[in-house]
Amino acid sequence: MGSRSWLTAVLAAALAAGALTGCSSGETRVTVVAGTTLVDGRLLERVTADYEGRRPDVRLSVVGAPSARALALAEAGSADVTITHDPALEERFIAEGRGELATEVFSSRFILAGPRPESGALKGMSAVEAFRWIAEQGHPFVSRADGSGTYQVEREIWDRVGVDPTGREWYVETRQGMGLTLQVASQREAFVLVELSVFLTAEKTTGLLDAALDPAGLENPYRAIAVKGSPVREESLAFVEWLGSRSGREAVRRANLELYGAQIFEP
Secondary structure, eight states, X not given: OOHHHHHHHHHHHHHHHHHHTTOOTTOEEEEEEEOHXXXXXXXXXXXXXXXXXXXXTEEEEEEEOOHHHHHHHHHTTOOSEEEEOOHHHHHHHHHTTOEEEEEEEEEEEEEEEEOTTHHHHTTTOOHHHXXXXXXXXXXXXXXXXXXXXXXXXXXXXXXXXXXXXXXXXXXXXXXXXXXXXXXXXXXXXXXXXXXXXHHHHHHHHHOXXXXXXXXXXXXXXXXXXXXXXXXXXXXXXXHHHHHTSHHHHHHHHHHHHHHHSSOSSBO
């Protein structure tokens, strides 16, 4: 599917979401395009429900997309707010004057998951050391390769290793979301870079283990941006401001406890 077709499809999904949730004429709909992990893992569902409870005049239509696609949708004028985790793309988006308000709202972290017993052999290594070991051993590695924030971090690590894995026999690109990518990694007994929340949700079904790397450099900050030129400017700004407020951070903490029993996404 081309980029234009993809944008059209996602916008249609957003509009359908608004229709299905029954926006009344007295409600303002704000389209929020957020990282797939936040949507699939239901964190954003809990947080937006909290906000809507406080603002019954606002309906938040949430669409999940990889960070690059989320910002592309915003550039096309089809998103009011984005919540992404690709700092370089976000900085460019803001520098181009496309964001009116931006704030870091929470942070999680990435882990390297893999099969037994290889995962145990990497314990305590840095991400660069672990990736170099994988390349030297030619051990299977599965990548999303989909323009997501997760994929960008993975590529940055490979760059630091000095290895381009593209096209290598041991390197598999799914070009799909994290759920399917984890399934492929499980089937192939491969390593995969994954956000901690997704790993915890799927841990029992994949059989993969956390390699327990040194966490330095694996931080994963999320930033909310109110898109400049949004037709619902006031409501978009208000939602982003709330996410960064004490009340919004408390909503994130509650959602963490309900979903994971711990603070996986640190406000």
